[in-house]
Amino acid sequence: MSRDLSERLAALARKPGVTMSSIMAEALDAWLVRKGADDLQLRFGARLDRISGALARVERNSQIEIEILALLVRYLLASVPPVADGDDVGRAQGRERFEWFTMRVAEALREGRGSFGIEVGQ
Numbered sequence: 001m002s003r004d005l006s007e008r009l010a011a012l013a014r015k016p017g018v019t020m021s022s023i024m025a026e027a028l029d030a031w032l033v034r035k036g037a038d039d040l041q042l043r044f045g046a047r048l049d050r051i052s053g054a055l056a057r058v059e060r061n062s063q064i065e066i067e068i069l070a071l072l073v074r075y076l077l078a079s080v081p082p083v084a085d086g087d088d089v090g091r092a093q094g095r096e097r098f099e100w101f102t103m104r105v106a107e108a109l110r111e112g113r114g115s116f117g118i119e120v121g122q
Contacts, residue, residue, distance in 0.1 A: 001009075013020045083090040108114060 009020055009023060012018060012023055083094060
């Protein structure tokens, strides 16, 4: 150990409740934690980077999907007239179409396929 380092250690150890061994133990612990972090970075860094990239793509795709859905809903609400009161045939037809739509979504999810040939997660 260099003379300067020894002097600095001795100066710190003069404080009340502090010993050279406690300073050395704390310094060794900090070094091991830092060394362990480097080892973890070496072992898992590339994998975590790939996972981060995949999550970024999922987030981007989700934002695209939300924007598409919002534009579609806005278009449909602006262009399709509401069903008139007392139009039971129109309401029944709307229920049938909604049931058909939800069944197709459930079927695509169950079978793991999407409308554009993209695999859908289970």
